[in-house]
Amino acid sequence: MKVFYKILLLLIIVGSAVAQPMSITSLTELYSGKDGFIVLNLNDAGIVLRDLVKNKSAQEAIKTVKKVTLIRFSTEELKDERKAEAMKEGKNFFNQVKNFRASDYEEILSFSQGSNRLRSYYKKNERGDNEFIMTVTAEEYNSLIMYLSGSFTKEEILEIAKSIKF
Amino acid sequence: MNIDELIEKYYNGETTPAEEALLRKHFAEANEKSPEKDMFEFFSSESNAFGEIEFDESELLSKISNTKISRFPSFWKYASIAAILILAINAYIFISKFASNDNKQQYTSGIVITDENIAINKEKAALELQKAFSHLNNSQKIVNENLMNLKKLNEANNYLEILITN
Numbered sequence: 001m002k003v004f005y006k007i008l009l010l011l012i013i014v015g016s017a018v019a020q021p022m023s024i025t026s027l028t029e030l031y032s033g034k035d036g037f038i039v040l041n042l043n044d045a046g047i048v049l050r051d052l053v054k055n056k057s058a059q060e061a062i063k064t065v066k067k068v069t070l071i072r073f074s075t076e077e078l079k080d081e082r083k084a085e086a087m088k089e090g091k092n093f094f095n096q097v098k099n100f101r102a103s104d105y106e107e108i109l110s111f112s113q114g115s116n117r118l119r120s121y122y123k124k125n126e127r128g129d130n131e132f133i134m135t136v137t138a139e140e141y142n143s144l145i146m147y148l149s150g151s152f153t154k155e156e157i158l159e160i161a162k163s164i165k166f
Numbered sequence: 167m168n169i170d171e172l173i174e175k176y177y178n179g180e181t182t183p184a185e186e187a188l189l190r191k192h193f194a195e196a197n198e199k200s201p202e203k204d205m206f207e208f209f210s211s212e213s214n215a216f217g218e219i220e221f222d223e224s225e226l227l228s229k230i231s232n233t234k235i236s237r238f239p240s241f242w243k244y245a246s247i248a249a250i251l252i253l254a255i256n257a258y259i260f261i262s263k264f265a266s267n268d269n270k271q272q273y274t275s276g277i278v279i280t281d282e283n284i285a286i287n288k289e290k291a292a293l294e295l296q297k298a299f300s301h302l303n304n305s306q307k308i309v310n311e312n313l314m315n316l317k318k319l320n321e322a323n324n325y326l327e328i329l330i331t332n
Binding site for chain 1: 276277278279280281284288290291292294295296297298299300301302303305306308309
């Protein structure tokens, strides 16, 4: 009987580990180089971000962002013959992003309108850095997940978003 | 054969060169005026005129050999060069544009941008971050608008309650 409980406990542990939403690192590894996926993985996000913001306060906020990881799926720039194949992986990614929950993070902004959904999370990690995660899902399996880390505050992230040149 | 018979033969086109020479000599020496005399004198003078033209054959040959033979007049030559250049430039632009489109297609298919290749992919990375932050910015705007509307609704509700209680 003890053996049965041990096996049951083991199954519960393994099952719960599998049921956990995939980490951004594992998503990066899974979709890097696949058709329709754009993966951005930078340890110095400032190189790119500093050219995108308009005002001085946002320029200062940019300096607080260190690492950026972004995975986006879209078939809009794919050749027609590659779309169907890419869509299979795209659907998987879409579902993973849609179901992604950063449980130990504070949900700072969530928005839903039609098929468009956005969720954003923020937390201070054990190393003292702040982390920001954003997930977006939209029509035709368009989806993205973005992770930022650095010394920024929630307000600074929103300030950067507001100041990006379009 | 007397001179009248020779003249008749001449007019019929039946005289030999020797007979024509005899006629020329006769009329050259003749004293009395006649149409035939005038005619032969005219022929003789014209023949002498040609005979007086002298030219240096070697000089003429050297002139011919030194003359540049141009296949095209210079305008057409330059026009054709210009046309070829324009065609070549257009062909280059077309091919490079086509090639860049093709690269773009491959570029967006499974691209991974990291610190190592950011120098060549900076523009693409900027575009990706721009898109991601635009989602956040738009959501933030809509959420703020909704909050403002909610605030106004609450204020209106409070005002209405005050009116009712009074």
